[in-house]
Amino acid sequence: MHTYCLKYEKRANIESMSNAKFDSEGGQLMLQNSWRFSRQFQDSKANAEAAYAAWIKKHPSALTSFERMMDGAKGKKVVVFLDYDGTLSPIVSDPDKAFICAQRLTKSRITSQLASSAVSSFVKLKNLYYVGSHGMDISIPSEAVKNSSMRRSETDQQGNEVIMFQPAAEFLPIMKKLLLVLREKIRTIKGSVIEDNKFCLSVHYRHVDEEDQDALWQLVEATVGGYSGLCITNGKMVYEIRPNINWNKGHALEYVLETLGFGSSSDVFPMYLGDDTTDEDAFKVLRKRGQGLPILVSSNPKETKASFSLRNPSEVQSFLLCLSKWKMSNSSM
């Protein structure tokens, strides 16, 4: 509405209209424009709904399709992989306040970009397996490891016996150094925040003014360019800097299944729930294995390898509740 008024003012000057004429015509024009605006808004809302309706046909809701979906799981071991931000926890403006209601998370594997210790401190459940930093920071309780060739445990920071796997371990000194350098550099850009996720540095720009975002990107790109072997990807209002190695959430999923003794087993039914583009690598692995369920968490139509979808973390919780009820009536899980 404001924009239309300004535009009209400009035209009124050009045409040297009287103030009286300006006022009365201005009011009428504003009405017409506000009607047009609301019509455009309704049209675009209807278009978005139509696009979502078409998309959901290709990626049905994991809630409404639950029974049908779980047919394939009967008699198999169900392994649930859950992304954290945007999947278990809603996206919030402060990353330190991304909490979840954890009561429904039992016997699950959590994959995230956060360091596994960070995810673990958010979730605070012991009988979970944590995977952080894009799958580059894996920690599995020793007693869960079925594959004897992988049983070489160590003690984590909380004193638990775990199998740790960090395929980018050699990058740790570089990541630590880069953290200090970047933290100092981006200090000049108001609203920017850097998060240390061990093998992934996340530079958030959610609170950076739009006109400063390009400068932040230039700064990040130039600084990271000074270090070899790293790459930058763009997430949800965040630049993610990580080692450029051939390892992603899909590899992590395979690694976890391997440690659990399900490497090439047909008795397993893995599910992966994620909202991020980086979760697509895990979806692809499930597709390739021809096993289990890739589920995308999104309220907007998106190009995805997932077969099913859930709209948001609240639907994820409802889904996990259905799953726990299903588990109670199907004892072999």
Ligand SMILES: O=P(O)(O)OC[C@H]1O[C@H](O[C@H]2O[C@H](CO)[C@@H](O)[C@H](O)[C@H]2O)[C@H](O)[C@@H](O)[C@@H]1O
């Ligand atoms: O692999 P993920 O668990 O999906 O991690 C991706 C990033 O997630 C977090 O950032 C996102 O969620 C924040 C909290 O809701 C939000 O404030 C931010 O804008 C989002 O990008 C996490 O803080 C990052 O470190 C991860 O890179």
